[in-house]
Amino acid sequence: MSDERTAHAPGALLTKVLHHLRDGVCLTIDTLEEDLGLTRRQISDSMSKLIMRGLVERAEVGCYQLTDDGIKARSEGLVLTSGPTGPHTGRISKPWRDTLRQRAWAAMRMSASFTLGDLVVAASRDDRDATSNAGRYVRALVLAGYVIEMPVRQKGTRMTSNGFKRYRLVRNTGPVAPVYRPGKHTIYDYNLREDVSCDKNN
Template identity: 55%
Template sequence: MDAAKLEPGEIPTTILHHLCEGECQTIDQIVNALGLTHRQVSNGAGKLILRNYLERVEIGCYQLTRDGLTAKHNGTVITSGPWRPDTAGTRKPVRDTFRQRLWTAMRMSGAFTIGELVMAASRDDADPENHTGRYLRYLKAAGYVVELPVRAKGTHQTSNGFKRYRLLKNTGPTAPLYQAKRKSLHDYNSGVDVPCNKPL
């Protein structure tokens, strides 16, 4: 497969139709099987997760959901444009923003650092490290994210390492939004406002 010639929508479609019922594969296995890059597989898997077609069943291992199996059997083709979840109520459309990509990367990961999230989500975004750190603080204050006691190893001998986090509340595909006036996090998945009153 010539990965360079694939259109953005073709990558998640290729991953969708590659996975088999009940099969759990790691990112590395998908990369090796399809000849894609890690970034392409990560982005493609993120689009499938947004549509509830893919889920992480254990750290680093992904399999198709019931909706994903249905989409595969129906020959569904994933498009590269914005996508709105199919819900009974009114919900904010899922847009391809930096915050949305951060949230998707968190949902796909076990533990993560700010640098790892930036690597997965940034596409020439301005000041991605600061934006990522700020969003993590909001999620932590709302009880969605926890800072882990053991840091990731630093790149220099004198480094104290990097803070590691884990997502505690994976409520759905749409990234929660911080509301400064209310000092709360609006969760589009649950439809509730969560106060950001936990210690940072």
């Protein structure tokens, strides 16, 4: 089992997970872990990348299924590489790079709710100022109406802690992370191909 869990190249992992999913069937990470003999981290990372490519979607909390593009890719026997590019659908140009904000956006799409700390754990790959970067991005998404702050905080571990703000993604427009444009104070949404004002919640 341990050899199987460590022997896969990133592209092979993505391909293995993609081809194990079935049209119309929602599978949990626990099920995939048991079926494929992979670690939860391997499966979670693979799901994040497949969601970024528009091949998989979170049908409900902790349960994942193929998108229409994923069904087509699987039926065509698509073999994936580890890069962040994906099949072009004609709907959008896929300008994403493997950045902290792109990974954070993918994590938001996979989560029912999240704290800033959750995003940093899920998205950081030794990025500089990851917490500050993710915090600025979340604040911009809140101002543009993509993310809401939830009324109940997550409890902190210290007696004096006020807890941690929890957020929820309420405007999930697609796999490509919207980009904050500070000069215009807008979010450019590549999924919609339009600018969205960051004054919506002011």
